[in-house]
Amino acid sequence: MRASMRRMGHAKTKGQATVLKILGGTADDYDRVVAESTGGLDHHWKRWILDRMESPREVLDLASGTGILSFLVLDRFPEARVTGVDLQEDYQAVARARGERLGLSDRLEWHRSAVEDVELSDGRFDHVISCYLPKYADRPVLVDHLARWCAPGARVLLHDFAHPSDPKVERALHERHTRWLEKVRTQHPHWVTCFENLYDIVKESPWTEDLPPLLEAAGFTDVELTLQSYGCSAVVTARKPA
Numbered sequence: 084m085r086a087s088m089r090r091m092g093h094a095k096t097k098g099q100a101t102v103l104k105i106l107g108g109t110a111d112d113y114d115r116v117v118a119e120s121t122g123g124l125d126h127h128w129k130r131w132i133l134d135r136m137e138s139p140r141e142v143l144d145l146a147s148g149t150g151i152l153s154f155l156v157l158d159r160f161p162e163a164r165v166t167g168v169d170l171q172e173d174y175q176a177v178a179r180a181r182g183e184r185l186g187l188s189d190r191l192e193w194h195r196s197a198v199e200d201v202e203l204s205d206g207r208f209d210h211v212i213s214c215y216l217p218k219y220a221d222r223p224v225l226v227d228h229l230a231r232w233c234a235p236g237a238r239v240l241l242h243d244f245a246h247p248s249d250p251k252v253e254r255a256l257h258e259r260h261t262r263w264l265e266k267v268r269t270q271h272p273h274w275v276t277c278f279e280n281l282y283d284i285v286k287e288s289p290w291t292e293d294l295p296p297l298l299e300a301a302g303f304t305d306v307e308l309t310l311q312s313y314g315c316s317a318v319v320t321a322r323k324p325a
């Protein structure tokens with residue numbers, strides 16, 4: 084690890100503090116709310132990742148949350164093992180319980196930690212995947228870790244919301260968000276803090292611009308940014324040289 088990327092004393096980053104503030108107390112109905120709030124697109128975006136995985140064996144799911152993506156990987160790829168890392172205890176408890184219920188615990192390993200601080204073996208993973216982490220992560224630290232954790236030839240696929248550049252799409256998205264927020268206030272009150280903040284967090288995050296050059300500077304190849312859903316979602320993909 085480069086000395087400059089060591090995080091002294093594991094103080095919370097701004098992104099981690101934001102996550103704890105806006106997602107605290109939402110684990111129990113997260114799966115239902117992420118499906119409803121994205122109008123089902125969450126599943127579509129996750130399938131996009133699965134479709135680009137290449138016979139995975141050792142998969143690292145960063146910000147694994149309640150494990151939606153982790154379990155889709157186990158279901159699609161019977162040879163795969165998944166290591167999930169997540170900051171929040173209650174989200175990971177949902178994932179852990181689901182693994183036990185489905186009898187899949189022997190193919191799963193959970194770490195309750197910030198991705199910036201977690202200790203994982205060098206060169207272990209042939210795929211590193213994630214949904215909804217990049218906007219919160221300390222991206223220089225994340226990329227430094229990815230360069231160490233990835234095996235030669237490994238694929239990296241990192242997805243998150245993006246802010247659309249087309250003003251018409253932006254207007255439509257904002258209107259949809261306003262209507263959704265009204266519904267949240269009456270039907271999902273414990274989600275209000277999240278959705279009152281999420282639109283601006285996504286709008287202000289430069290993750291789609293700074294993540295690709297960071298990966299290139301760390302020696303990754305085939306670095307690509309793919310916009311999805313009229314620019315409301317994006318995935319950065321890359322490969323560690325073989």
Ligand SMILES: C[S@@+](CC[C@H](N)C(=O)[O-])C[C@H]1O[C@@H](n2cnc3c(N)ncnc32)[C@H](O)[C@@H]1O
Nearest residue numbers: 146147148151169170171174197198214215219
């Ligand atoms: C919106 S949820 C997404 C969960 C899961 N990836 C999914 O697609 O369903 C965001 C997750 O990111 C986690 N998270 C955010 N920043 C993190 C960080 N720096 N380290 C570890 N987990 C983080 C949160 O705890 C939360 O579980």
